[in-house]
Amino acid sequence: MHDGHRHNDSHGRDHGHGTVRDLAPSVGAAAQGAQGGEGGEGGEGGETITLEQKVLAKNEDLAARNRSWLAERGIVAVNMMSSPGAGKTTLLERTIRDLNGRGRPIAVIEGDQETMLDAERISGAGGAVVQVNTGAGCHLDAEMVRGALTALAPETGSLILVENVGNLVCPALFDLGEGGRAVIISVTEGTDKPLKYPYMFAVADLVIINKIDLLPYVDFDSDQCEKYARSINPDLQVLKVSATTGEGMTDWYDWLGGRY
Numbered sequence: 001m002h003d004g005h006r007h008n009d010s011h012g013r014d015h016g017h018g019t020v021r022d023l024a025p026s027v028g029a030a031a032q033g034a035q036g037g038e039g040g041e042g043g044e045g046g047e048t049i050t051l052e053q054k055v056l057a058k059n060e061d062l063a064a065r066n067r068s069w070l071a072e073r074g075i076v077a078v079n080m081m082s083s084p085g086a087g088k089t090t091l092l093e094r095t096i097r098d099l100n101g102r103g104r105p106i107a108v109i110e111g112d113q114e115t116m117l118d119a120e121r122i123s124g125a126g127g128a129v130v131q132v133n134t135g136a137g138c139h140l141d142a143e144m145v146r147g148a149l150t151a152l153a154p155e156t157g158s159l160i161l162v163e164n165v166g167n168l169v170c171p172a173l174f175d176l177g178e179g180g181r182a183v184i185i186s187v188t189e190g191t192d193k194p195l196k197y198p199y200m201f202a203v204a205d206l207v208i209i210n211k212i213d214l215l216p217y218v219d220f221d222s223d224q225c226e227k228y229a230r231s232i233n234p235d236l237q238v239l240k241v242s243a244t245t246g247e248g249m250t251d252w253y254d255w256l257g258g259r260y
């Protein structure tokens with residue numbers, strides 16, 4: 001799924017003051033084995049790739065089990081991913097305040113490297129929540145979600161909102177068994193994010209552009225950002241919201257309700 005969405009259009013482009021080259025494939029292969037076999041034949045690179053494939057294969061297996069477990073109970077899980085501070089927890093707090101007690105029961109799985117801070121915020125908003133601390137890890141995986149589901153013991157028919165660890169890289173690689181994936185980007189992050197982190201946008205179903213209340217103060221082009229996102233993944237839906245003022249939030253609730 002990730003292949004075919006690379007946008008390495010900077011190969012050798014002349015930007016007037018010299019030539020810009022994309023060195024990422026060779027750097028990536030040396031540093032972390034890269035994906036999809038780029039430059040990783042034999043030697044240490046080959047071993048790294050084999051291990052990575054095993055880790056991902058084990059995760060896929062556990063994710064499939066989570067998916068069956070959720071389906072048997074009529075539970076829908078949505079994986080919420082973003083860079084740190086894009087507004088995931090704020091959006092979830094508002095969602096719980098607005099939707100709790102109306103329709104599906106809602107529960108939250110919070111993923112952070114450290115602290116219980118986000119779980120405390122969700123609990124303060126009235127939501128059932130379990131916090132998973134990943135330590136040095138940069139993403140939730142299917143096993144962690146399985147453990148969190150066991151602890152949460154969600155009611156049949158629940159909606160589970162999963163806040164992944166804040167970054168636009170690792171969470172894209174790990175299926176959790178979820179039924180939908182939302183990427184949140186905020187207008188303070190820059191219009192170009194879909195092009196720079198294409199894997200995240202390739203695996204998503206929905207992009208939520210948050211903090212639109214700040215648009216008058218920042219240099220962010222929503223239409224262009226949307227075009228960039230769709231150039232990676234033409235099926236993406238895009239919503240614009242402010243989790244603090246509430247503008248656009250009904251579109252998010254409609255997406256949740258319409259889809260599930």
Ligand SMILES: Nc1nc2c(ncn2[C@@H]2O[C@H](COP(=O)(O)OP(=O)(O)OP(=O)(O)O)[C@@H](O)[C@H]2O)c(=O)[nH]1
Binds near residue numbers: 082087210
């Ligand atoms: N102006 C404005 N600020 C927002 C909005 N949504 C969130 N914020 C602020 O952005 C900051 C980060 O919000 P969080 O909800 O903690 O972000 P997060 O994505 O959960 O962050 P991590 O869990 O650390 O990845 C807080 O100061 C929020 O008040 C918004 O729509 N508009």
Ligand SMILES: [Mg+2]
Binds near residue numbers: 089118163
């Ligand atoms: Mg958060």
